[in-house]
Each structure stands twice: as C-alpha cells, then as structure tokens.
Amino acid sequence: MATVTGRAIHSGLTSSVTLHRASGPLRFQRGGTEVPADLVHLSGAERATSLSADGASVHMVEHLLAALRVAGYFEGVVIEATCDELPILDGSAAPWSGAIAELGPPPPAPAALVPQREVAVALRGGLARATPGEESLAYSVAFDHPAIGVQAWEGGPGAYGELLNARTFGFERDWEALKARGLALGASEAHVIVFAMDGPTRPLRHPYEPVRHKALDAVGDLALLGRPVRARLTIERGSHALHHELARALAAVAAP
Ligand SMILES: [Zn+2]
Numbered sequence: 001m002a003t004v005t006g007r008a009i010h011s012g013l014t015s016s017v018t019l020h021r022a023s024g025p026l027r028f029q030r031g032g033t034e035v036p037a038d039l040v041h042l043s044g045a046e047r048a049t050s051l052s053a054d055g056a057s058v059h060m061v062e063h064l065l066a067a068l069r070v071a072g073y074f075e076g077v078v079i080e081a082t083c084d085e086l087p088i089l090d091g092s093a094a095p096w097s098g099a100i101a102e103l104g105p106p107p108p109a110p111a112a113l114v115p116q117r118e119v120a121v122a123l124r125g126g127l128a129r130a131t132p133g134e135e136s137l138a139y140s141v142a143f144d145h146p147a148i149g150v151q152a153w154e155g156g157p158g159a160y161g162e163l164l165n166a167r168t169f170g171f172e173r174d175w176e177a178l179k180a181r182g183l184a185l186g187a188s189e190a191h192v193i194v195f196a197m198d199g200p201t202r203p204l205r206h207p208y209e210p211v212r213h214k215a216l217d218a219v220g221d222l223a224l225l226g227r228p229v230r231a232r233l234t235i236e237r238g239s240h241a242l243h244h245e246l247a248r249a250l251a252a253v254a255a256p
Contacts, residue, residue: 002099006087009060009168009191010047010183015083017064021103022078025226026068029080030056037065037079039224039248045241047183049221059085062240066220067096070161072106074227088191091167093216112228119249126238128246130231138234139215145171147199151211157228160219165205166212169193172201218243225251 005016026037033056035041044050048060058081068077070093089095112135120129137160140152155162170178170192178184193209194201206212218235221243229250235242 002102004087004089004096004099006089006095007191008083008085009088011083011085013083013085015081015085015087017082017086017099018080019099019103020078020080021076023076023107025075026065026073026077026223027079028058028061029078030058030084034078037061037224038226039244039251042224042244045239045244047240049217049224049240049244057084060088061086062217062220063089063093064096064220065223066160066216067093067100067164069219069223070164071097071100072109073100073103074106074109074223076107077103088168090190091169091192092165092213093163093220094165097164110227112230113225113250114230114255115250115253116255117253119246119253121242121245121249123242123245124239126236126242128233128235128238128242130229130233130246130250132230133232135229136232137215137218138232139211139218139238140236141211141214142237143210145195146197147195148210151208153208153211153215155215163212163216163219166209166216167193167205168213169195169200169210172196214238222247222250 001020003018008015028035033054035051035053035056035058041051041053043052049062050059115132118131136156138154142150172194225247
C-alpha cells in the first residue's frame with residue numbers, strides 16, 4: 001500500500017491516491033463505488049481521460065495507468081482516490097513510480113491482445129493505425145507553434161519507461177481561456193510546461209518532451225485494454241479521444 005498526494009489540476013483540490021494490491025482487474029475506488037479501468041467505463045476524453053461507474057467518476061487517470069503499464073501492472077491493483085480527479089503532481093507520470101514500486105513485483109502479464117487484421121481510425125485531423133506484429137508505438141505531433149513544430153518518438157514496451165518523466169504542456173494563449181471556464185484552477189508552472197510564443201517558460205527535460213508526453217498519454221489510454229497488444233501502433237496528431245477510438249478498434253478485432 002502506498003499513498004500519493006497532490007493538487008488536482010482542474011479543480012485545484014487536494015487529491016490523495018492509495019494503491020493496494022488486490023487480485024482482479026485494475027480498478028479505482030471512490031467511496032464505496034468501484035470504477036473499473038477499462039474501455040466500457042470510459043466517460044470523457046477532453047484534456048484528460050475520465051472513467052465513471054454508478055455515479056462515481058475519476059478524471060485524469062492516464063498518467064497513473066501509464067506508470068502501472070511501464071511497471072508491468074496490467075491487473076492486480078485497486079486505486080483508492082479521495083477526489084474525483086487524480087493529482088497532476090509534476091505533470092508527468094514519474095512521481096507515481098515510487099508508489100508503484102512499493103507494491104512489489106506485478107502479477108504475470110495476461111495474454112496479449114492479437115488483432116486479426118490492421119485497423120485505422122481518424123478523428124479531428126488525427127490518425128491512428130495498428131498493424132499486427134510485435135508491440136511498438138510510433139507517435140508524431142505537428143503543432144502550429146514555433147517552439148514545437150513536428151516531433152516524433154518511436155519505441156517498444158522496453159522503451160516506454162523513458163516517457164515517464166515527460167510533462168503535460170499547454171500554451172500561454174490557452175491559459176486564460178481555460179481559467180475563465182473554471183478549469184486549470186490548480187495549474188501552475190510547477191505542474192505543466194507552458195509554451196509562450198518564444199518558447200517554454202522553464203527548461204525542458206528533453207527537446208522532444210511534448211511528443212514524449214503525448215506518447216505517454218497513449219500508453220496510459222491503451223492500458224485500458226488490460227493486456228499487452230501484439231501490434232505496431234502509429235499515431236499522428238493524437239488526442240485522448242483518438243487513443244480511445246484506437247483501443248476500441250483493437251478490442252473489436254481481437255482474436256478470440
Ligand atoms: Zn497527459
């Protein structure tokens with residue numbers, strides 16, 4: 001059992017999360033309600049991935065799910081959350097790793113999902129494709145911002161760990177609009193990278209930190225499948241909604 005506490009980026013509330021080993025699929029616990037971490041319980045994709053069940057919700061689950069995936073946890077953890085939004089921490093998934101390590105070694109990985117054919121999905125200018133084969137992820141972004149532009153990252157599951165410390169990013173031009181809508185109330189530059197027109201307002205951890213963060217989000221969103229995926233995944237200009245569509249398409253063509 002291990003607890004992580006921090007600020008929720010949108011509500012600004014203090015959010016505590018305790019991880020417990022327990023057999024069965026990954027699931028969140030909100031009060032007395034369990035919210036399974038699977039595609040069936042997806043309830044939101046705007047700026048973060050949300051899950052809901054029986055009137056209970058958990059927002060911003062993707063970074064924790066990515067860190068669990070990197071640690072080899074496809075199942076066997078109950079995630080008790082005091083707030084309906086997980087803490088943003090430093091904007092990356094790295095701060096979850098210590099708590100996950102306290103759980104000890106993960107249970108054996110379940111059998112991989114084997115897609116029976118290639119799938120491709122498109123959404124709002126983004127494209128995602130999965131081709132049967134050894135698991136790998138190729139991610140690219142193209143932002144109309146001089147400090148980011150076109151960036152790409154590619155790697156297999158053994159390289160997913162290098163994505164963990166890539167932080168959430170946003171654009172100064174969007175900041176006030178989010179606050180006006182009552183969002184990002186807990187956000188500060190300690191939690192996200194802010195890109196002003198002339199570049200990030202704080203040093204990057206990697207020149208390609210933005211695409212690495214998008215790839216991290218994809219690893220977390222695809223963890224909702226609950227098992228490894230025997231496919232080469234290619235995502236261009238992705239979003240949470242596109243990652244979810246790709247996961248659903250993969251589930252729909254999974255070999256029995
Ligand atoms: Zn993210």
